[in-house]
Amino acid sequence: MTTETQTKPEADARTMTGAEIVIEALREQGVEVMFGYPGGAVLPIYDALYSAKDIRHVLVRHEQGAGHAAEGYARTTGKPGVCLVTSGPGATNMVTPIADAMLDSIPMVVITGQVPTHLIGTDAFQECDTTGITRACSKHNYLVTDVDELAHTIHEAFLIARSGRPGPVVIDIPKDVQFATGIYVGKEGIHKPTYHPRTSPNPDAIAATVDLMLQARRPVFYTGGGVINSGPEASRLLRELQELTGIPVTSTLMGLGAFPASHPDWLGMVGMHGSFEANNAMHDCDLMLCVGARFDDRVTGRVDAFSPTSKKVHIDIDPSSVNKIVRVDIPIISDCAEALAAIIKELKARKAKLQDMSGWKQEIDIWRARQCFAYTNSDEVIKPQHAVERLYELTKDRETYITTEVGQHQMWAAQFYHFEEPHHWMTSGGLGTMGYGLPAAVGVQAAHPNGLVIDIAGEASIQMVMQEFSTAVQHKLPVKVFILNNEWMGMVRQWQELLHGERYSHSYSESLPDFVKLAEALGGHGIRCDNPAELDDKIREMIDHPGPVLFDCCVEKAENCLPMIPSGSAHNEMILGEILGNEIGEAGKKLV
């Protein structure tokens, strides 16, 4: 070969190593931040990252942290969260966040290193069948064995992660492919012929929905995470349609913020720990307009007694969600924003008036008057509900983002912190992953450097991911961890009280870290408060501190999270005041 034929400047621009292709593709996809942890099988990509100054890499302390951070980032920005981890243990540590993102429909692209192609299948060092392990818990996954397929695959992965019903996509890249030289292709024109999510509604279904809306006397909007996923426009359209109709609104845990909690027609959250008024409205309505929610068992309670007298309309982008749990009268397979826009248009074109809803609203007011979230406050001990209420009052006028762990504190956060806007509330709904909140807060803070990001935590959950506090310190991400420390796995304790005759088997932590010292050891600031009188000042101290803070809020230990629909019960069978111990029948005990 002569040197002349080898110099092809044009082609050279598109020729690069697999590792460089990864970075270039991420750049073209607009990735500004990624979360990761290095290891042997991703070192070439880390090497390419070394000179990529425009992509910020947040080094976590455990790969699970990278995954949840990417989820938090995705949930608050609407853009796919990106993680980079090594093969074997790096990949298996990512399984929980992948499953979490799958159940909550969070767009995420996970890049995992793999042992070199020729070693695959030999039980090589740090080999695991990453695509096999993640197949059932990801939206899609790839093992890339040809460097020339790499750029295309990454662009396709982003397309799949964020379109249709969003979800996590895994790209497993063997080390030799990262070293090999290949052709880079851009994202333009990338499509997958078998993948064509439907996004616009069937006009007949829209017309039929408006017909039902015009007849309904007791309608309710039941909204969910799909409204958030659809983007800010969907929340805006939901508000517009509500303004147009006056229909009361409830939401799932995942949908909080899509509709402003300060609105007079806001019913509060629906479901197991939802409000009395929301659950009764769901039970007694004559028209249920489900927008981007999926009739999860935490919402429906006993399915055979779920909203028995209503007609149901279900807007969902995923056809498999429709008629899965509850049969509906009108399925609308569509993106939420497009369906809401079409309903608004149709409704305006009809120029007809909705039925008088004043009777329905009076009924709702009677339910509201029960004040289902009322609790007995105390001067002696901080009540967890009070702590969240104060946190809300002292932070509501700022740009505040809330993440949570899983347990009672999560439900109290959902009940007592009120959201006006979407993308401000990040919680693990479907998988219920303890340990989600702190790394998610890291991801949210990376997206909003000037926002006030608070993880409302439990003392048990936080210990699952405690090490990520060190990540926050390293990357100057001033997250605040507000621990409702009841010394118990409170939610477990509550279920043991309710279901197992107060036999508190292994739900008490005999030993807990000194969280203040722990914060200091990790390079942050620690605050402890056990006196209701000092709570406000200490919360202010937390807000004013410029760096990461661990706030150990010592609360009432035996508090139960109420109201509650016990497993196997209907929406109109809520426990309101206190737990007696006989609420759940034998059949209900078998449910989770």
Add this chain to the structure above:
Amino acid sequence: MSDGSAGNAPQGNPKSAYFLSHADEAIERRTLAVMVDNEPGVLARVVGLFSGRGYNIDSLTVAEVDANQHQSRITIVTQGTPHILEQIEAQLLRLVPVGEVIDITKSKRGIERELALVKVAGKGEARVEALRISQIFRANVIDTTNESFIFELTGASDKITQFVDLMRPLGLVEVSRTGVLSIKRGKEKG
């Protein structure tokens, strides 16, 4: 339903009260043709979906049918209530490499065929009888020894099952079946 209280209709006059109790729905058998991109892991995805969600697979066949477009056709025979069958179809379509799911049974224009290899060993009367029956079923003899035959037989699954049952007392040794293949009648595709 796991709470044992399924089917208790609520009071009043339900307009659209649908109960999750599909227990009273009859189980139906369906043949589905699943058109997929022939990419690594695609069969594992389809099979994993069935096992992960607790659906039945009675038989499954797969082969590439269009090499240029990397398309494979998977024919699955499954069972379930109408509600489950609807879910199976929707869940299959959720898989990224699945392009289309054709319900062969529901289409009424479906043709289903299976191929079987049946080994029968015997002497005397039984051997003669086996051969005689194989002729009635239009089976081919593809291997013979003094004491055995291997029959090759195609047809609908129940025809094959019937043949196998008839061979049982005549010295049936073993059976290998392909599982169901399917296609729709008429000139249209899919």
